[in-house]
Amino acid sequence: MENTLKRNMLVYPGICDYSGDLGVPDTFGICMDLAAEHANSLGIGMWDLAARHLFWLTVKTRIRFLRRPRMADTITGETWPEPADRIRCNRDYRILAGEEVLAVGKTEWAVINTETGKLQPASDIYPRELEMRSDVVWDEPFSRLRDNFDGEPIFARHVVSSTDIDVGGHMNNVAYVRALAGAFSTREWEELNVQDLEIHFKAPCYEGQTIEMQRRERDGSLDIRMSVEGKTVILARIG
Numbered sequence: 001m002e003n004t005l006k007r008n009m010l011v012y013p014g015i016c017d018y019s020g021d022l023g024v025p026d027t028f029g030i031c032m033d034l035a036a037e038h039a040n041s042l043g044i045g046m047w048d049l050a051a052r053h054l055f056w057l058t059v060k061t062r063i064r065f066l067r068r069p070r071m072a073d074t075i076t077g078e079t080w081p082e083p084a085d086r087i088r089c090n091r092d093y094r095i096l097a098g099e100e101v102l103a104v105g106k107t108e109w110a111v112i113n114t115e116t117g118k119l120q121p122a123s124d125i126y127p128r129e130l131e132m133r134s135d136v137v138w139d140e141p142f143s144r145l146r147d148n149f150d151g152e153p154i155f156a157r158h159v160v161s162s163t164d165i166d167v168g169g170h171m172n173n174v175a176y177v178r179a180l181a182g183a184f185s186t187r188e189w190e191e192l193n194v195q196d197l198e199i200h201f202k203a204p205c206y207e208g209q210t211i212e213m214q215r216r217e218r219d220g221s222l223d224i225r226m227s228v229e230g231k232t233v234i235l236a237r238i239g
Contacts, residue, residue: 004080005038011073018186021068025177031093034079053115060142062198063105083132084122092137104137145235149225152214156183160209170204196239203233
């Protein structure tokens, strides 16, 4: 039972942005896909949990970008879980070109019982025989993102469409990142020069809903609030 999944992959045009580099949302997508494949190999994938009336719930994700690879580059993605706390667990990611680290990331997960709506102890999810790695991509906790955007105008809107919806019936995690990226022009996105993007998932969105976005500069970063009818669904920080 392997505690780490590694995959070599090509940076295809379909996952690149206007610059010809691997897109920021697509990097989140790679991490999500690696996590799903590894979970399946451990017998705790989505369908495995569904048979037990359980569902993986993404709480927070953060990726730090050191250098984005170019179209047609060959890269290696790897992921491994950290030892679980009672309720939540972290999973680490690394994207490399040879020995060069291009990006590192971390996701905080929880497991919810779909019948009761209550969280399942995460410490019971991983197989007992799985030997966990002791190393992590970073030690510090996720940021504390404040949900205070009073007085800030709406700068962008996104209508949740059918292509945003995943098998869970709500907006896919990566679709939020794609909607966020789409709120900026290519010139604005280039000026942002994203080196760090952190997303906190607060509530689900559904097809047909309109997401409104507010922004506020704070301590050298740009904080974003995404809301539906006044209810916060996403808090994000671009650094």
